[in-house]
Amino acid sequence: MISETIIFTAMAGELSSALDGRLGPLLGRAHDAHRRLSVAALEPLELSPKGYGALAIVAADGPLKQQRLAQRQGVDRTTAVAVVDELERLGAVKRQRHATDRRAYALEVTPRGRRLLAAAEQAVAEAEERFLAPLTPGERQTLRAALRRLQGS
Amino acid sequence: MISETIIFTAMAGELSSALDGRLGPLLGRAHDAHRRLSVAALEPLELSPKGYGALAIVAADGPLKQQRLAQRQGVDRTTAVAVVDELERLGAVKRQRHATDRRAYALEVTPRGRRLLAAAEQAVAEAEERFLAPLTPGERQTLRAALRRLQGS
DNA sequence: TATTGTTATACTCTATAACTATA
DNA sequence: TATAGTTATAGAGTATAACAATA
Numbered sequence: 447m448i449s450e451t452i453i454f455t456a457m458a459g460e461l462s463s464a465l466d467g468r469l470g471p472l473l474g475r476a477h478d479a480h481r482r483l484s485v486a487a488l489e490p491l492e493l494s495p496k497g498y499g500a501l502a503i504v505a506a507d508g509p510l511k512q513q514r515l516a517q518r519q520g521v522d523r524t525t526a527v528a529v530v531d532e533l534e535r536l537g538a539v540k541r542q543r544h545a546t547d548r549r550a551y552a553l554e555v556t557p558r559g560r561r562l563l564a565a566a567e568q569a570v571a572e573a574e575e576r577f578l579a580p581l582t583p584g585e586r587q588t589l590r591a592a593l594r595r596l597q598g599s
Numbered sequence: 600m601i602s603e604t605i606i607f608t609a610m611a612g613e614l615s616s617a618l619d620g621r622l623g624p625l626l627g628r629a630h631d632a633h634r635r636l637s638v639a640a641l642e643p644l645e646l647s648p649k650g651y652g653a654l655a656i657v658a659a660d661g662p663l664k665q666q667r668l669a670q671r672q673g674v675d676r677t678t679a680v681a682v683v684d685e686l687e688r689l690g691a692v693k694r695q696r697h698a699t700d701r702r703a704y705a706l707e708v709t710p711r712g713r714r715l716l717a718a719a720e721q722a723v724a725e726a727e728e729r730f731l732a733p734l735t736p737g738e739r740q741t742l743r744a745a746l747r748r749l750q751g752s
Numbered sequence: 753t754a755t756t757g758t759t760a761t762a763c764t765c766t767a768t769a770a771c772t773a774t775a
Numbered sequence: 776t777a778t779a780g781t782t783a784t785a786g787a788g789t790a791t792a793a794c795a796a797t798a
Contacts (some may be wrong), residue, residue, distance in 0.1 A: 447666065460671060460673075461671055461673055462656045462659065462660055464655045464656045464658070465655060465657035465672075466745075469633060469727055469743070469746075470630075470634065470648060470652075470723075471652065472630055472746040473626065473633055473746065473752070474634075475629055475673075475745050476626055476749050477623075477626040477629075480622060480623055480626055481623065481627075484623055494761070499618055501625075502621075503615045503617045506616075506617035507615055511779075511780095512779075513778085513780080517613045518615035519615065519618075520628075520703035522767055523764080523779080524767070524780090526780090527765075527780070527781060527782085547617065547779080548774060549773065549778065550778085550779050551779080557641045560601050564781075570623075577622075578749075579604055579747070580749055581745055581748060585744075587743045589745040589746075590622070590625065590670055590741075591738075592734055592738050592739075592741065593626065594619070594628050595626065595629055595734060596632070597629070597632070628764095630796085638763080659767090664756075664757095674789080675790055675791085676757075676758095677758075678758085678789060680757070700757040700797080700798080702757070702797045702798070703755090703757080703797095704756085704757080719790080748764065
């Protein structure tokens with residue numbers, strides 16, 4: 447169990463203040479901290495962060511080819527193999543055959559996958575709540591908005 | 600040379616909208632994009648992002664032991680070896696012997712290191728300007744403030 | 753015995769290359 | 776010839792374990 451106060455580093459007090467204002471370390475530490483909390487939150491569900499993302503995509507966009515999933519997640523198609531393996535092992539998605547192309551799959555979320563996704567959403571939301579605790583609702587919104595605008599959406 | 604419009608992914612249009620609102624991917628992509636720009640900006644100076652950070656720490660906090668540097672950068676002491684190697688090769692820091700502990704170094708920035716640091720600051724600032732282009736000055740400030748508050752400073 | 757710097761090693765993550773079966 | 780999925784392999788990045796020198 448990780449203490450609430452040690453989200454960002456093992457001992458934040460040791461870190462140099464020389465990097466405090468720099469955007470790179472700020473983004474990196476924030477991402478790492480969020481990732482650690484997400485990994486811990488998803489672990490009881492035997493779901494990796496990448497598996498969680500892939501499940502959300504299949505649930506939203508499926509049925510779709512495995513290669514399409516990889517593109518939409520921004521990873522290589524070889525990386526998608528292990529991710530879909532993970533989801534299939536959990537019974538969250540099915541590798542059904544594509545209707546007209548026998549080389550491809552038609553990935554589909556299962557009812558169990560939908561339940562798992564809902565549980566994962568909740569677990570991550572709770573972890574995110576702790577992550578965002580230092581910010582007011584307004585600040586959280588502006589943070590999200592800024593990050594979204596940085597990627598042009 | 601990387602096109603200005605392809606900062607975030609090779610083809611952002613391919614990415615699923617299912618992950619758009621999620622904080623994990625937002626932070627991850629922002630960090631990756633910033634990192635890519637920083638790497639490109641520092642490359643002409645033969646400086647890695649990690650070397651850049653270490654140089655800034657030595658310049659601000661030095662002289663200090665190699666292990667202290669590692670702690671203040673948040674990396675293992677074995678990782679610091681290669682980073683200091685890089686800075687020493689560039690003539691940016693000197694591995695002087697510690698006055699009272701002959702096991703340890705007293706890392707110090709050189710005049711050349713200070714000039715390199717200044718050049719690196721400027722190069723990264725220019726890259727950051729492109730990174731932050733979609734945001735107004737006010738939004739940039741609130742983004743920085745939010746990220747800083749997330750790490751408790 | 754503990755600590756500093758170092759090296760060798762292993763582990764994680766991800767991509768590239770090569771294979772197969774289809775198209 | 777090209778593409779979908781797979782496997783084997785390699786590379787980057789970083790940590791753990793073990794070592795010599797020193798405390």
